[in-house]
Amino acid sequence: MTPQKKNAELQPEDIPRWLLETNPDDAAPFPQRRTHFISKTIRRIAEIFENEFICERYAALPNFLQLLDARCKLCVFLAFLLLSAFSSSLVVLTALAVVAFLYACLSGLDWKAFLRRVWGYVPLLVLVFSLPGASSLVTKGEPLFFLLPPGTAGWADGLFFSAAGLTAAVRLALRSGVSLSFSFLFLLTTRWADFTGALSALHVPDLFLSILNMAYRYLFVISEQAISMMEARFLRTVGTLGTGKNRRFMGRSMAYLFLKSHLLSEEIYDAMACRCFSGKPVTIRERKWSVSDSLFALNNTLIILILIVGEQLF
Amino acid sequence: MKSNEWNPTHCAEIFRLEHISYAYPQSEPVLKDLSLHVTAGERLSILGANGCGKSTLLKILAGLLFPQSGTLTAFGTPISEKTFPSLSGLYHRKVGFIFQDSEVQLFCSTVLEELAFGPLQLGLSKETVRTRIDELAAMLGIESLLEKPPFRLSGGEKKKVAIGSVLMMNPDVLILDEPTNSLDPRSQTWLLRLLQALSKAGKTLIFSTHNLDLVPQISDRAVLFDEDHSIAADLPVRLLLKDTELLKRVNLVDEHFHTHPWDFLQGETE
Structure with missing residues (x-):
């Protein structure tokens, strides 16, 4: 859509013709469901x-x-x-x-x-x-x-x-x-709170504990994102991809996740700062x-x- | 400035922003020459199309970002990146910020720890914190979730815990970024009632939203952003929402948008 049309209301003639056709493209090979390591x-x-x-x-x-x-x-x-x-x-x-x-x-x-x-x-x-x-x-x-x-x-x-x-x-x-x-x-x-508390009692540096806490809390979130990316790719993959393409996908996914985790960690730190985080783990x-x-x-x-x-x- | 020199308790004007601008690195400015003031007990909604700078403004008010030009005064005290570290504890105690994405706000291993995090960091005793948790959990209806990990909760439950974790610190100002995002209609009504009750208790409410049905229910004044990141209007809600031409011009609504008289009546009767 051109910038001029960006704000105008969408008209039926703006939709590409192929998008309005309901016939599936039968010529494309059907994706094979394989267990991906x-x-x-x-x-x-x-x-x-x-x-x-x-x-x-x-x-x-x-x-x-x-x-x-x-x-x-x-x-x-x-x-x-x-x-x-x-x-x-x-x-x-x-x-x-x-x-x-x-x-x-x-x-x-x-x-x-x-x-x-x-x-x-x-x-x-x-x-x-x-x-x-x-x-x-x-x-x-x-x-x-x-x-x-x-x-x-x-x-x-x-x-x-x-x-x-x-x-x-x-x-x-x-x-x-x-x-x-x-x-x-x-x-x-x-x-986990007792675990970090015990490490703190043994005078493990607070910085190390903070990094450990972040890793613990968000490893799951990041791994969920990795799975979603794999699933999204699988749903859009028709046929079998070559090893080279798979490698490139993995490389890009890792780079994306790295950037995403960087942004996420900044937001999390902001959320912690908003609740007066002093850098020291405390537990109720x-x-x-x-x-x-x-x-x-x-x-x-x-x-x-x-x-x-x-x-x-x- | 030392935090003990700062006494924000009796200040009618909470925030004053004068000609502030902000740009993220390698990006166009998201806030341009913006001036705004917020008084105590006010209910203010920030409206605008996606990417107009609403969240950035809220982060500035929450003390997470600092204007690159212009002045920000909070509780009568000029705030800058240099002076902020010494008063950040008290500032965050007075100004609570609820993130759009509850996922980033819930970082403890259980809901109980999540609720306790803020007040414990403030140095409150464990007994006081425990009492507050019990009372707040009862109010929010999350008693059964206290031992659960936040990651396992539904969207509505996560939002409740995120709100609870901020309310535990009993802030005077509550800033909410898109509070009704990912909430079902029932949870939206619950949130609406909660915000109305908090407003009646004298809290200052500032929130950004795309949900225009919500706006007349919980705000008296609305600031509307234009797509060029400047303020297009700063008006009482009822006047702003009636000006559909203006809302269309800033690309917030389309021509099918309309308001109902009862939207405003309900806000008044509550």
Whole structure:
């Protein structure tokens, strides 16, 4: 429409002829419905984030870890993480993984989903990627089993895995699993406001907490927008698009979302400023250190001591 | 200026804008040589076609943007980007702003935290805040939503929580950007009644809208923007809405627009 016509009332003759025709364009190939990996992944991430973090599905339950003070939980879990970082014993690491699993069960978390998310991806990948380092290429030692017997392809010693190499790889995988377990456990069983409150109590800088808050609150909004963009594109896609076009679309979508999130963050900050935001997280919920928190801390201190002493003795 | 030197309590004139202009970076000016004043207890609607500068004006009044030229006086005190940081706390306490998009205004994990955010930032005690939440939630009919995350609410519920989160700070001036957007007719009527009640309580109401049915119900005076971002008229609502030629000229309505006598009668009887 020309600028002169912009303000005039729309007349039927202004509408293009083809727009008034009701016959669909049958010649165009029908779009094939295919499962798209990226949109499926984004949708799944958005679902998990919405259901389990934003809605505080587990954090709102009146179960074991949920009833404890977030500061107590954070300190105990940090102690467990430190122990796992400094311990080289597979028994200690396994014990820590069992403790985390028991706490997950006691807190009413879906134990199958917990095991799948914690142990099903990252530790497995860590194990796979550390295997070359565990082989005789990097780690020498007494051969446990050979991949290539001695003398093959000019290798006098052959290619083998030693017990020391495999132990190192499993240790790495266990450590990542234990770290994930406790982080996941803390996130799922703690309300966000208490979570940031606990970090604040540990003197984590306010700026960092503000960024964390923003990311938490708007990751879901941004992921919803990403899904809408994918859906809009799907609805307007006839036939199959080439990989190059798909790549370009992804690039443009990411750029658009980046700009959009930048504008959104400015508006959110304005909204916070309008309500006198001082940069410090505050919550209406009372945080009180109760007897059960002390008992939990004491109990876990004992567990940590037993594991440390056990590692030294055996 | 320090915030404790600023005493805006007894000031009949809330805002005075003189020859202000504002342009976003790399854009044409959205406000050009605009002059306006708002007195305490007034009910003012800002009207105009899309993109005429209504939201920018509201953001200036809310202390989120500052005029690039001209002067802004609020509660008898000149406001500038330099002086504002020292009095922003008190300013935001006195002037509440309800965003057009409730999504950006609801950033806490639950409705309860959302309502508590402002007063806690102001330093009110948790007991006072809890009492206010209970009373306000009952008034807004959102008691059952307190433990829900704001993202899960319907459009009308989000708007209620957004309004509640601002009312918790008990501002003297309430600025609403397109308050009836995305609300169903029932929620619009609810909002109308709420705004009328707040007005009766002495609050100053300033809002932008495209909903001309709403205008005579909750405002006495209307400022109409022209498409060139200047003010085309500043008149009592009943006079402005009767001037359909003017409304057509600024592209706010088409030739089918008309008003009913009861639009104005209802506003008077309420």
